[in-house]
Amino acid sequence: MTRVGATTGRPPEVLCLGESMAALLPGTPGPVKTVDTFHLAFGGAESDVACALAGLGVPSAWISRVSDDGLGRRLRSEIASRGVDVSAVATDRLRHTGLYVKETGATGRPHSYRSGSAASALGPELLDDPAFRRLLRGARVLHLSGITPGLSDSCLALVRALFTVRRPDLLISFDLNWRPALWSHRDPAVLPELLDRADLLLLGADEAAAAFGTGDPAELRRLLPSPGTIVVKHADHHVTALDRDGTAVTEQAPHVETVEPAGLGEGFVAGYLAATLRGLDRRARLRLGHLAAAREMVGRPAAAPVRMSG
Template sequence: MTAASPTIVVVGAAAIDEWYAVTNIPEPDGGAYASEVTTAAGGVGANVAVALDGLGRDVGLVSRVGDDAYGRRARESLDSTGVDTARVRVGDDPTTRSVILRDPDGERAIVTAGESFRKLRLDAADREAIAAADVVFLTAYTPDEVSRAVLRTVESAAADDEASDTTSGPPRLVFDLSGSIEELIGRGTEPETIHRLLHRADLFVAGDVAAAAYFGGREAAVRRIAAAQATREGSPDARTSNGRSGDGWPRAVLTHGADGVTVVTDGERRSFDAFEVDAVDATGAGDAFVAGLIDQWIAAAEPVAPGVRFAAAVAAINCQSRFTQPGLPTRAEVEAFLGERGDRGDSGFDSDRRDGR
């Protein structure tokens, strides 16, 4: 990666998910019975990287796993893809893994363990790869010290780009606030760093749970995001998207699962529905959706509505398979899915609803 950095660098966990198909999600002091237990490769970082690889993007992963059976399983899974794993290091700590309880109605409870990713730190080669990339993605589960290092690296690259007056632009930054603040304390990105990322990211993504915990609710999130976008207008780093200006950057997306998404760009809110499909497993659909946005908006500079539609199709296809990574589609599969549903508004997808606020 140091010789020829991938177009996209993902910083995130490569983990193993242990799935328990339970009769119910236990209440405090309650119990449940698991009729099936299985394992699958997961982790937000690996999910996004594998999804982008499936869409044909040149992508590398910066991560850390343990020297144990879980770590070997995670690396073997990545080795079966085209993801560049040169920056996935192996440590002595237990590999990050999640226990996922899923009831017959699809409700879930997730418990994560393992120190391997939490102890990731960037070295000079990692920072070099990030600075040379076109796009950098990181999740809020990234340790705060690493998130700050990524931010410093991107900002330094932007300053170097400004000084040299080049047209290539610094790395475009995508940040996914993928967990509640309470869940992240001592493990992931801290609120102060999230604030800086909100004001610096080219694309900021948050699910309902994370948005409620950090912003105080959906409406508060829209207001604060619009204000953060306003601070970027006319600033020296406004050309972070390879010199583009006036095309709705930066952007933010609030995801609502089956209820669609809210996009905030140029201080304006626009709503989009999700595709209606027979969902088998929605775990990881958010990661698939983010990968679709990166593919369309950041790597290909597509307009808002077509980009959301493509990303929604990636997520919808992923929902129709068990586990995350086995169900991630290729570009041809996404295009076929969209082709079957026509150009606009078919099969439960409303391509653009403006709320006027």
Template sequence: MNVFTFGETMVSFSTENNQSIIQHDEVFASVAGAESNVSIALARLGNKVKWFSRVGQDPFGRKILYELNAHGIDTSDVIIDTEHSTGMMFKQKKELLDTEVTYYREKSAASRMSVEDICVDWVKEAKLIHITGITPSLSKSCSELVFKVIDLAKEYGALISFDPNIRLKLWGIDQAREVLIPIAKQCDIFLPGKNEMKLLSKLEKRQDIERCLSDWGIPLTIMKDGENGAWIFENGTSVFVPSFEVKHVVDEIGAGDAFAAGFLHGYLQKESHEDSVRMGHACAAFVVSSKGDTDGLPTKQELTRFLEGAHGTIR
């Protein structure tokens, strides 16, 4: 196993062509969850991934497992919860406004994850543990699980990557800071967005944020700056890597997860940090060019062709 990750995955509903759900009836159902998005992206690139969660004994839980299994992800230890339902979400896109997400995940099966669910061997066998800030926001037991996994990763020498994925619909920023900053201080690879770092640090200027990250003692930070690119902060140095131009953005949701997976893939392949960031940018570009969180994710061959600048039709 290369990567172990865990968290909540939901079935996401959205309308076609940015139509309003109020005025139209047709919807598109897909699988959405930060950790499973990263899992699918890494699996498509040839990595061995184990994903753990709880899902309900319902069609939505079965759809999630069907999707992840189709990509060769190890879901063998996922718990089927007979008492709680799989979480759901509705995603409403507007042409001239930000995408609005409505959650139906309170008391979901995944929110019942706890330290009793974890198996030490999953951590011992992994090279890297990927954690997001969504999981500890779901419940007290989920937060305890996150810190337990971190302790095990430290004990057995697994690397920890952490994407804060701040969701202010799930908790307030003060509570988020209390939980997410201690997690960040224990990770090996930190993957925040620029706006997330502003929220966590209460700072605005990049130079101040860079000093804050140094004070937190994080070995490597990749700070995403949206469509502009990403900053690499390591050992007091900073490097900016621009992103790829996307002429037509179809759906921006899932871009951060695709970026994380692309970067982690490069990191695991021992590529330079700059080349790993370019892989992250490329995966994000693929995703925003298609609808859904994972439909556009590239295979390893497709990623290589894109980075090499290949064009035209394969015959």
């Protein structure tokens, strides 16, 4: 039987590189100190895109590092179970897998424990890894995000090095994914340089305003002139795609009752990439992005409960 969302053994067309984390989601509202049961889940911007692509029938691979423990093995297994190739995920025997603890309520805030994680040890030596080189040879898209260069100096060096492997038939996609906490002790001035080297750039107007001082599509195009296409997602759920030749297309998302917004952005990216690989026109790419984002809201697997004691 073919697993739902499986890639049926075809070589990955899209490589998604970045950190995934274990996540503890509260079973009841309130601060962490009052919650007895948490649900164990796993995710990361890039691996979520890979999983959503697999669900759309696009062969995908996730590339990263995980710890040599139960969380690392479970994380790799969970992503593989969604039909994603994990053959180039390395096991780190010295470092931990990052952990994210969500807190709900009026004063709730996320707690991230990713400093010194296995994925933060990724570096330019990945380009010499036989498993990575094998996947790269057949890939049509390499998908990155602004999270990775914020993890460590070696991760920043890796992202810069990845732009040297470009070839005419390889599209480099880059999602800003602005995380202020990651850049609190690092220089975000490196981001425009990286984003401007991408072929396809995706970013939210709100996060662009926080990172660069503007979320206006025309201003962003002037700031970042090189990408073939810049896709700007707006808070009112319409998206604008601006090509380098000046062509602009805007598409409104269909109304969807959103209970949990996590995954919307990655679903959109997956849909847009799938439509691009299928050769659909500009407007159809935006439409499939919207539809894939909505699909992610109803297709996520349930998390496993974890009871906290003591």
